[in-house]
């Protein structure tokens with residue numbers, strides 16, 4: 364049966380590119396998800412398998428990261444224009460390039476004046492609301508209230524190290540004195556209030572305060588591991604909220620890999636901003652319960668069961 368090739372396109376989809384620029388100790392972040400689709404003289408690769416007209420999707424990925432370094436990301440549109448023009452004008456068989464971009468906005472986490480003065484501004488929370496959670500249980504005598512949140516995405520562009528860890532024959536991770544630390548906070552906290560004539564907490568005030576302390580502890584802890592940062596987050600909630608007895612935290616370590624752009628003659632360590640590949644999986648998953656002294660752990664370890 365005679366057949367015809369209809370519309371076709373190809374390229375690397377969902378390149379998660381993060382560019383961090385540094386003005387002294389004030390950092391700025393651009394966070395994009397870039398998908399490239401090329402089309403043109405592609406009869407042969409579909410019909411005979413000849414790749415003579417095929418610029419590899421891997422190359423389109425490298426180009427996205429290299430251009431982020433080379434031209435910066437002033438706006439998603441301008442970045443897309445640079446890329447699309449490059450593919451169409453540099454490769455004769457490529458006649459059309461479509462570049463789709465999602466941009467994620469980040470706001471600064473408010474830190475103390477002293478922290479800002481001494482450490483600068485390098486902590487961000489992704490724009491868009493987290494989801495607030497509440498679970499209330501009553502058995503006719505006692506109340507148990509557990510509040511929480513999920514999808515609170517945060518990032519520190521410096522003041523994070525990871526070294527001195529165990530090494531065995533399978534360890535390849537390099538020690539680092541300066542890395543990006545990013546996570547999406549899932550948290551539950553249990554109130555000491557059980558009824559019994561105790562004054563009921565002001566749930567609204569408590570939620571706002573707890574979220575603020577989670578953010579502040581993330582931003583203001585000079586981190587030697589995500590475990591240490593996590594413990595400070597839980598401890599700070601308990602220290603500043605007398606109504607909370609227990610905090611359970613589940614924190615994915617959202618790895619940001621600094622891209623090696625040496626093969627393209629670009630120094631990705633230079634002062635004018637570094638480009639990272641934000642991997643979505645696999646991720647480290649760091650979890651713990653932090654308790655007020657003498658209190659019992661009642662929040663289940665597996666938060667999917669809550």
Ligand SMILES: O=c1[nH]c(=O)c2[nH]c(=O)[nH]c2[nH]1
Pocket residue numbers: 525536587588589590616647
């Ligand atoms: O903060 C971290 N904690 C770890 O346990 C760990 N493991 C790893 O590979 N990277 C990191 N980072």
